[in-house]
Amino acid sequence: SYVLTQPPSVSVAPGQTARITCGGNNIGSKSVHWYQQKPGQAPVLVVYDDRDRPSEIRERFSGSNSVNTATLTISRVEAGDEADYYCQVWDSSSHHWVFGGGTKLTVL
Amino acid sequence: EVQLVESGGGLLQPGGSLRLSCAASGFTFVTYEMNWVRQAPGKGLEWVSYISGSGSSIYYADSVKGRFTISRDNAKTSLYLQMNNLRAEDTAVYYCAREGKLTNDALDIWGQGTMVIVSS
Numbered sequence: 723s724y725v726l727t728q729p730p731s732v733s734v735a736p737g738q739t740a741r742i743t744c745g746g747n748n749i750g751s752k753s754v755h756w757y758q759q760k761p762g763q764a765p766v767l768v769v770y771d772d773r774d775r776p777s778e779i780r781e782r783f784s785g786s787n788s789v790n791t792a793t794l795t796i797s798r799v800e801a802g803d804e805a806d807y808y809c810q811v812w813d814s815s816s817h818h819w820v821f822g823g824g825t826k827l828t829v830l
Numbered sequence: 831e832v833q834l835v836e837s838g839g840g841l842l843q844p845g846g847s848l849r850l851s852c853a854a855s856g857f858t859f860v861t862y863e864m865n866w867v868r869q870a871p872g873k874g875l876e877w878v879s880y881i882s883g884s885g886s887s888i889y890y891a892d893s894v895k896g897r898f899t900i901s902r903d904n905a906k907t908s909l910y911l912q913m914n915n916l917r918a919e920d921t922a923v924y925y926c927a928r929e930g931k932l933t934n935d936a937l938d939i940w941g942q943g944t945m946v947i948v949s950s
Contacts, residue, residue: 723892724949741863753934753935755933757875759875759926764925764940764941764942764943765867765875765925765927765937766940766947767930767933767936767937767938769931770933770934770936770938771934771936773934774933774934776938778931788848798934806874808874808875810875810937811937812935817880817889818877818889819865819867819877819880820877821867821874821875821876821877822874823874824874824875
């Protein structure tokens with residue numbers, strides 16, 4: 723089955739840029755989606771199709787995807803960005819959605 | 831307002847059964863593919879099951895295949911998850927989530943979740 727690998731944690735100071743990676747075999751050929759989840763809340767879609775944002779998501783959130791790594795980039799990080807972030811792809815061979823293990827973003 | 835509201839969670843013993851419901855409103859339910867996603871306490875997200883708008887296509891995670899059954903009633907704009915032979919490892923918050931038409935099928939709307947605890 724397809725596996726997505728994320729770092730367990732990323733730390734960044736306010737105002738800096740956070741980059742959260744999602745590794746997978748030839749992930750560049752897949753469409754990657756990213757979700758933000760704050761404690762006690764349901765996940766929220768922040769980036770879809772590698773790099774697109776829902777209209778309600780701020781421009782500080784962006785994404786990229788190439789070869790074996792997809793990246794969620796959060797610019798000018800704020801305290802309110804502190805959350806768990808998950809990547810997701812559709813594995814067409816097994817007809818399964820696959821989530822990465824999640825990355826906890828800490829704002830120092 | 832576009833909304834998903836889950837219900838039916840609870841505490842039950844291993845081997846028991848439970849049926850979760852997800853009431854949809856604010857959108858044309860029949861035209862959307864739906865999913866169940868769960869999250870064990872302190873753990874990450876785990877996809878559980880998918881169903882197409884008509885109900886003709888259904889997929890399951892290997893961890894629940896043969897024990898869980900996804901279904902939908904488009905007339906009642908509701909999604910269901912019948913869970914049988916429950917195990918301790920099924921303990922989780924269960925979310926229903928919609929695949930968006932403008933988001934290349936990413937899960938654009940989520941419910942608030944319903945908790946299932948399997949314990950003796």
